[in-house]
Amino acid sequence: MAFVEPKEILSGRVIPVTIGTEIQQTFGGENTLPFHKFEGEIPNRPLIALEIQDVTPEEWPETVKKVFEGVSDDPVKWAKYCEDELKAKAIAIRLVGTHPDNKDLSADDAVKVVKGVLDAVKVPLIILGSNHIEKDAEVLPRVAEVAKGRNCIIGKAQEKNYKTIAAAAMANDHKLIAMSELDINLSKQLNILLTQMGFSKEKIVTDPMCSALGYGLEYTYSVMERIRLAALAQNDEVMQPPLLGDVGMYVWKIKETQASEETLPEWGSLEERGILWEAMTASSLMLAGAELLIMRHPRAVEMVERFVDELM
Amino acid sequence: MALSGVEIFKLLPKTNCKKCGFPTCLAFAMKLAQRQASLDACPDVSEEAKKILGEASAPPIRPITFGTGDKAVKMGEETVLFRHEKKFVNPNAFVLEIKDTEDDATVEAKLNDVLTSEINRVGQLLRIDGICITNESGDAGKFQVLVEKVASKAPEVPVIVATDNPEAAEAAIKPFSGKNAILYGVTDTNAEKMVEIAKANKAIVGVRAEGLEALSSLTEKVKGLGVEDMVIDPGARTASEMLEYNTYIRRAAIKKNFKPLGYPVINFAQRDDSMYEALVAGLGVCKYASIVVLSSAQKWKNLALFTLRQNIYTDPQVPMQVEQKIYKIGEPTPDSPLLITTNFSLTYFIVSGEVENAKVPAYLAVMDCEGLSVLTAWAAGKFTGSKIANFIKESGIENEIKHRELIIPGYVAILSGAIEEKLEGWKVTVGPREANALPAFLRQKVA
Ligand code: B12
Ligand code: SF4
Numbered sequence: 001m002a003f004v005e006p007k008e009i010l011s012g013r014v015i016p017v018t019i020g021t022e023i024q025q026t027f028g029g030e031n032t033l034p035f036h037k038f039e040g041e042i043p044n045r046p047l048i049a050l051e052i053q054d055v056t057p058e059e060w061p062e063t064v065k066k067v068f069e070g071v072s073d074d075p076v077k078w079a080k081y082c083e084d085e086l087k088a089k090a091i092a093i094r095l096v097g098t099h100p101d102n103k104d105l106s107a108d109d110a111v112k113v114v115k116g117v118l119d120a121v122k123v124p125l126i127i128l129g130s131n132h133i134e135k136d137a138e139v140l141p142r143v144a145e146v147a148k149g150r151n152c153i154i155g156k157a158q159e160k161n162y163k164t165i166a167a168a169a170m171a172n173d174h175k176l177i178a179m180s181e182l183d184i185n186l187s188k189q190l191n192i193l194l195t196q197m198g199f200s201k202e203k204i205v206t207d208p209m210c211s212a213l214g215y216g217l218e219y220t221y222s223v224m225e226r227i228r229l230a231a232l233a234q235n236d237e238v239m240q241p242p243l244l245g246d247v248g249m250y251v252w253k254i255k256e257t258q259a260s261e262e263t264l265p266e267w268g269s270l271e272e273r274g275i276l277w278e279a280m281t282a283s284s285l286m287l288a289g290a291e292l293l294i295m296r297h298p299r300a301v302e303m304v305e306r307f308v309d310e311l312m
Numbered sequence: 313m314a315l316s317g318v319e320i321f322k323l324l325p326k327t328n329c330k331k332c333g334f335p336t337c338l339a340f341a342m343k344l345a346q347r348q349a350s351l352d353a354c355p356d357v358s359e360e361a362k363k364i365l366g367e368a369s370a371p372p373i374r375p376i377t378f379g380t381g382d383k384a385v386k387m388g389e390e391t392v393l394f395r396h397e398k399k400f401v402n403p404n405a406f407v408l409e410i411k412d413t414e415d416d417a418t419v420e421a422k423l424n425d426v427l428t429s430e431i432n433r434v435g436q437l438l439r440i441d442g443i444c445i446t447n448e449s450g451d452a453g454k455f456q457v458l459v460e461k462v463a464s465k466a467p468e469v470p471v472i473v474a475t476d477n478p479e480a481a482e483a484a485i486k487p488f489s490g491k492n493a494i495l496y497g498v499t500d501t502n503a504e505k506m507v508e509i510a511k512a513n514k515a516i517v518g519v520r521a522e523g524l525e526a527l528s529s530l531t532e533k534v535k536g537l538g539v540e541d542m543v544i545d546p547g548a549r550t551a552s553e554m555l556e557y558n559t560y561i562r563r564a565a566i567k568k569n570f571k572p573l574g575y576p577v578i579n580f581a582q583r584d585d586s587m588y589e590a591l592v593a594g595l596g597v598c599k600y601a602s603i604v605v606l607s608s609a610q611k612w613k614n615l616a617l618f619t620l621r622q623n624i625y626t627d628p629q630v631p632m633q634v635e636q637k638i639y640k641i642g643e644p645t646p647d648s649p650l651l652i653t654t655n656f657s658l659t660y661f662i663v664s665g666e667v668e669n670a671k672v673p674a675y676l677a678v679m680d681c682e683g684l685s686v687l688t689a690w691a692a693g694k695f696t697g698s699k700i701a702n703f704i705k706e707s708g709i710e711n712e713i714k715h716r717e718l719i720i721p722g723y724v725a726i727l728s729g730a731i732e733e734k735l736e737g738w739k740v741t742v743g744p745r746e747a748n749a750l751p752a753f754l755r756q757k758v759a
Contacts, residue, residue, distance in 0.1 A: 002525075002528075003524050003525045003527075003528040003564070003570070003572065003573070005524070005560055006560055006563040006564050006567060006568055006570075008563075035552065035555055036555070036556075036559065037552070038556045038560075213616065213619055213620060213623065214433075214619040214622075214623065214658075215658070217620075217623045218395070218623040218624065218626055218628070221395075221598075221623070221624070222394075222395055222396040222628055225394050225395075225396060226394075226396055229394070255662075255748065256615065256616075256619075265611075266431050266611060267431075267611060267612060267615050268610055268611025268612035268613070268614075268615065269610070269611075269612045270612075272587060272610070272612045272613070273612035273615065273616070275587065276587050276590055276612060276613060276616045277616055279587070279590075279591060280590060280591060280594050280616050280620060283591045283594055283595070284594055284598055284620060287595065287598045287599065288598075299587075303587055303588055303591055304591070306588055306591075307551065307588070307591045307592070307595075310550055310551040310552060310592070311551045311552050311555065311595075312552070
């Protein structure tokens with residue numbers, strides 16, 4: 001029996017999304033499953049953004065907190081450090097301080113922080129709220145405005161607050177993260193609602209909701225695979241925006257990245273365990289279809305970049 | 313490719329004699345097509361039909377058992393390309409390579425890493441499954457020394473004997489004769505001799521070729537020599553080749569029923585940086601490897617790899633769950649606290665682990681919520697006030713404890729009123745949100 005390569009040429013294509021102005025980055029654009037360059041085109045690498053926050057991250061575990069010691073008390077310094085020293089390709093600022101249960105910072109405070117960061121760095125910026133439905137609807141339109149002209153990504157718009165946030169992204173020419181909860185139908189539904197209000201699907205980044213290795217990774221992994229198959233094999237246009245894996249925030253709160261080697265000797269070195277946990281969550285989700293990743297530890301990013309090198 | 317019911321029907325006697333237990337041959341054929349009946353049930357089926365049906369019903373990827381006894385690993389038998397379609401069947405094996413060029417201390421340390429690698433995660437015992445003994449030196453004598461050492465120190469661990477030199481192989485495989493070891497290094501040039509040695513020692517044949525065409529003809533050749541238990545190495549060395557070859561192999565086997573590639577795949581993931589190696593090994597886990605060979609097995613790395621494998625191989629339809637009942641942690645007395653949670657495995661093991669950490673004997677009521685986590689179950693209406701009340705009443709716990717206090721997860725604080733309403737005479741206490749706050753909470757409670 002002679003072997004014939006079972007190539008599968010797919011009819012769909014993921015939408016390429018370009019962000020930034022002075023320095024630009026593009027992700028998405030492939031017409032084949034993740035890294036299947038043997039049967040399709042993959043014009044762009046997945047993009048990894050380093051995460052920073054508006055307030056000093058007290059609750060991050062030591063492993064990742066200590067990397068940013070001396071800069072994490074000031075988002076502007078922190079952002080510059082990511083750009084200059086860590087050579088971040090993109091930066092994601094998460095406005096956790098605006099959450100009512102956190103510092104309940106105002107939209108004005110957020111505007112100040114975002115403006116400072118925008119003035120300090122050239123790489124593209126992703127601006128994230130605190131994941132509080134009402135507060136995000138209040139804060140994100142304001143920061144979208146101050147970032148006008150910088151071609152950022154604003155997020156996250158969810159079923160309950162997408163209208164205000166999408167309108168602000170549209171008015172100020174930004175891309176938008178549309179997040180739903182681990183369900184391909186909900187994800188599709190939200191993209192449809194967005195396009196119905198006139199938001200271009202070329203500007204959407206889909207966040208099917210992330211989960212960490214060992215804590216529901218398989219759900220995110222399979223939802224991503226299903227979205228990719230819908231986009232490429234079934235050519236479902238609504239499912240063609242690139243996918244986001246918001247990895248860092250899910251990884252650095254679980255026990256595996258926190259418990260010391262003294263308490264759990266069978267788990268080995270905490271430092272390496274934590275970094276690998278983030279890298280492996282990211283690399284697995286890339287294999288399922290994520291084109292944009294938000295991560296925290298520079299060594300984890302370096303590992304994942306090397307992995308992409310070997311796959312591209 | 314599996315045959316359809318109608319295709320199978322054409323091969324049956326068509327007498328509708330009912331001896332198979334089905335009213336008609338067609339009904340029986342339909343069940344066969346769904347793999348819910350066995351051909352043996354029909355006494356009158358012809359030899360020729362048996363042969364055709366037997367081949368068609370063989371799994372597209374040959375089942376193989378690597379090693380023997382408690383540590384044996386089942387491989388192959390996969391039926392899909394994506395895990396959401398159907399559960400991936402047999403989790404891949406992780407195998408640590410030990411080379412005959414490594415010094416004694418390294419060899420000892422690696423053997424120790426394998427023997428102490430077992431950990432319990434979410435109720436499953438996971439470990440480094442095997443050892444790959446590699447004849448890196450090319451010297452048969454050196455190789456034999458290492459082989460003997462592994463055989464005596466880790467006699468139960470499944471092994472791969474890796475050499476392409478038949479003389480070295482002949483002696484090296486002996487200590488593992490009859491133990492379903494893998495003799496890896498069978499190529500087009502040495503196939504005849506190596507297959508003889510494998511056969512004589514009941515070893516699985518590990519074939520290696522550069523690329524899939526060469527690999528297909530090699531497996532045909534080995535099969536022609538009388539061996540069907542094979543694992544195949546397409547010669548992938550970069551991550552990109554791994555993804556390409558593994559994908560084509562899985563597709564060819566499953567979608568095209570291409571028998572020459574219908575065997576478990578072995579991938580070599582060794583890299584100079586151990587953390588980076590884990591990512592390459594993870595590619596093997598996600599993308600169709602049955603054996604992933606590693607160069608080191610640190611505990612932190614094992615934990616991540618085992619967890620990934622567990623995630624990828626869980627059933628997408630049925631979350632991992634534990635039995636509904638009142639679990640006793642430590643030796644609780646009638647005064648010990650009673651906590652409630654759902655029967656999602658992950659939830660149960662995290663919570664019971666933290667209650668154990670607290671060193672406070674307790675009752676943990678685990679309620680059947682179809683394997684959903686606390687918040688998911690609550691959102692899905694399966695973890696509600698009245699359901700919890702019913703469960704507590706029917707569990708019989710009221711006969712075992714003197715108090716009437718139920719501790720609920722902090723995330724569902726909102727349920728406390730509803731439970732108290734339905735569960736007369738009971739008091740509900742809201743526990744912490746995250747389980748890792750349970751030890752402090754429980755200790756303070758009994759203090
Ligand atoms: C994976 C997941 C799913 C999976 C199911 C996984 C499963 N087997 O349960 C799927 C995709 C099927 C799913 C579905 C849904 N989900 Co869901 N899901 C999640 C996710 C990402 C993780 C859940 C998880 O596994 N947690 C880990 C376990 C261990 O947590 P846990 O059981 O809560 O236990 C912790 C604590 O509660 C505590 N604890 C547990 N027991 C006890 C007991 C005591 C006494 C104490 C003190 C503490 C304690 O300790 C544990 C660790 O600290 C969460 C979001 C998130 N990141 O948390 C959403 C989440 C739970 N889901 C949510 C929702 C809304 C849904 C859906 C209704 C919507 C949808 N997407 O369709 C459906 C409902 C399912 C159904 N059948 O109808 C919401 C719930 C909203 C809310 N606040 O109530 C969440 C929070 C997402 C969100 N909005 O952010 N989901
Ligand atoms: S026993 Fe065989 S011949 Fe008789 S009904 Fe069943 S399938 Fe048909």
